[in-house]
Amino acid sequence: MRPPKCRHIAQNPKAYYFKPRGIPLTELEEVELQADEVEALRLAHTEKMYQEEAAHNMGISRATFGRILNSAHQKMAKALLEGHALKINNQKENP
Secondary structure, three states, rough: OOOOOOOOOOOOOOOOOOOOOOOOOHOOEEEOOOOOHHHHHHHHHHHHOOOHHHHHHOOOOOHHHHHHHHHHHHHHHHHHHHEEEEOOOOOOOOO
């Protein structure tokens, strides 16, 4: 397996944890989003970029961008539908 290519992350989120209301964090399972997954979500849904353009901004292929975005969608859906805490890994992967 090849080592992951460095991804350009332009912006960090303002919060790093989201959880269901009224349940202590110690009682919740966590789902962790990586910095590149959050950046893919931002570019695709906040900036409304097509995958080709967003991939170029991150310095990766369109296919890799699509896999990252799909992974982010799956993790968010799991957290929302199963009532897990959503943790955002705050490590930027800039060169």
